[in-house]
Structures are given as C-alpha cells and as structure tokens.
Amino acid sequence: AQSVAQPEDQVNVAEGNPLTVKCTYSVSGNPYLFWYVQYPNRGLQFLLKYITGDNLVKGSYGFEAEFNKSQTSFHLKKPSALVSDSALYFCAVRDNTGGFKTIFGAGTRLFVKA
Amino acid sequence: KAGVTQTPRYLIKTRGQQVTLSCSPISGHRSVSWYQQTPGQGLQFLFEYFSETQRNKGNFPGRFSGRQFSNSRSEMNVSTLELGDSALYLCASSLGAGRYVDEQFFGPGTRLTVL
Numbered sequence: 207a208q209s210v211a212q213p214e215d216q217v218n219v220a221e222g223n224p225l226t227v228k229c230t231y232s233v234s235g236n237p238y239l240f241w242y243v244q245y246p247n248r249g250l251q252f253l254l255k256y257i258t259g260d261n262l263v264k265g266s267y268g269f270e271a272e273f274n275k276s277q278t279s280f281h282l283k284k285p286s287a288l289v290s291d292s293a294l295y296f297c298a299v300r301d302n303t304g305g306f307k308t309i310f311g312a313g314t315r316l317f318v319k320a
Numbered sequence: 321k322a323g324v325t326q327t328p329r330y331l332i333k334t335r336g337q338q339v340t341l342s343c344s345p346i347s348g349h350r351s352v353s354w355y356q357q358t359p360g361q362g363l364q365f366l367f368e369y370f371s372e373t374q375r376n377k378g379n380f381p382g383r384f385s386g387r388q389f390s391n392s393r394s395e396m397n398v399s400t401l402e403l404g405d406s407a408l409y410l411c412a413s414s415l416g417a418g419r420y421v422d423e424q425f426f427g428p429g430t431r432l433t434v435l
Contacts, residue, residue, distance in 0.1 A: 240423060240424075249426045250431065252423040296362070306376045307366065307378070308368075310362060313363075
C-alpha cells in the first residue's frame with residue numbers, strides 16, 4: 207500500500223537560512239512524487255514533481271527536492287528562506303502500477319521568521 | 321484558462337441530511353480527484369474519476385459517492401451526514417491520460433459544516 211510520512215508537524219527557520227521539509231514514502235512500484243503548497247486562504251498549488259531522471263528536481267519559487275531511492279525520501283529544500291514561504295507544505299506520492307491514487311502526507315507547517 | 325471551480329463554496333447542513341458538491345475541471349482535463357481535508361487528518365483521498373469511470377477510491381464509507389459526466393464535470397454526494405463529515409472538500413483535476421501523471425490543479429474547496 208502507498209504511504210507518505212512527513213515526520214515534522216512544523217519547521218521553523220530564520221529568513222535567509224536554508225530550509226528543508228522532510229518526506230519519506232512507500233509504494234509498490236516506481237514512485238511519482240510531488241510537493242504542493244497551501245498558503246493561508248488559498249488553494250493547494252503545485253510546486254514540483256519527480257517522475258524519472260535527475261534526482262534533483264527544481265520547481266517554483268526557488269524550491270528544489272532531492273529524490274533518494276535508497277532512503278525512499280523526497281525532501282523539499284530551498285537555499286534561502288523568505289518570510290513569504292510560510293505556508294503548509296504537502297508531499298504526495300503516486301505509484302506507476304495503475305493504482306490511480308495519489309496519497310498525501312499530513313503536511314508540514316513552515317514558519318519563516320524575519 | 322479558467323481554473324478548477326467548485327460549488328458551493330460553503331455549506332451548512334444538519335446531521336442526517338445529504339449533500340451534493342460539484343466540481344468543474346480545467347478545460348481539457350479528463351481526470352478528477354476528490355479529497356477531504358481536516359486539521360487532524362490532512363488530505364484524505366476519496367476517489368478518482370477518468371472518462372466517467374471511477375478508477376480508484378479511498379477508505380471512506382459507502383455514504384460517500386461520486387460520479388463524472390461526459391464533459392468531465394464531477395459531483396460527489398454524502399448521504400446521512402455525520403458531525404465528523406465537517407471538512408474542506410477539495411477537487412483536483414489533471415490531464416490524466418494513461419498512467420503518466422501530471423500534477424493536479426486544485427479548486428478552492430467546499431467548506432462543509434454539519435451541525
């Protein structure tokens with residue numbers, strides 16, 4: 207069965223510092239991995255995805271994520287955090303075995319302090 | 321291009337009633353998924369439709385049902401509402417062709433409150 211774990215409910219970081227939001231997954235086949243962001247009073251927005259190819263994926267707003275197959279992880283990173291990055295971040299996984307189901311993690315709230 | 325639209329945006333119902341939520345996907349998108357978002361449970365997968373067929377469903381009771389029409393618009397229905405059904409219901413659309421998966425585009429959600 208598919209599953210996604212975001213081990214941190216909340217991540218606090220100072221503006222200008224690098225940030226990491228962690229995600230680990232479990233799927234039966236090869237994974238399709240996604241990160242989404244939910245800003246206050248706004249809908250979920252796509253940030254980036256890993257389907258195949260380079261393990262380092264670059265996405266919107268300067269975010270990137272690294273796929274690590276051996277550790278079954280897909281951590282979200284940004285070299286320099288902005289206060290405006292404060293939001294709720296969701297990792298999601300979908301397998302390629304035809305299950306046609308996307309499973310989301312519980313979400314990690316990111317607070318960036320000025 | 322218009323985004324995913326969901327109607328109504330807010331609903332207040334009482335226990336035992338039923339409710340129907342509507343979702344119009346982005347033009348050209350044939351896959352529609354539904355999720356329930358609550359503070360304690362995060363996003364829980366309800367079901368996914370593609371070309372009027374339900375491709376998968378999550379672990380929700382039979383009171384939750386859905387359908388997709390030939391124009392890709394989708395509805396979900398919850399019968400015999402319970403207090404625990406209070407949540408934000410999100411609809412997401414994607415191209416959905418075959419096994420390749422594009423990212424999903426989410427609507428603003430319908431906030432359902434059950435009293």
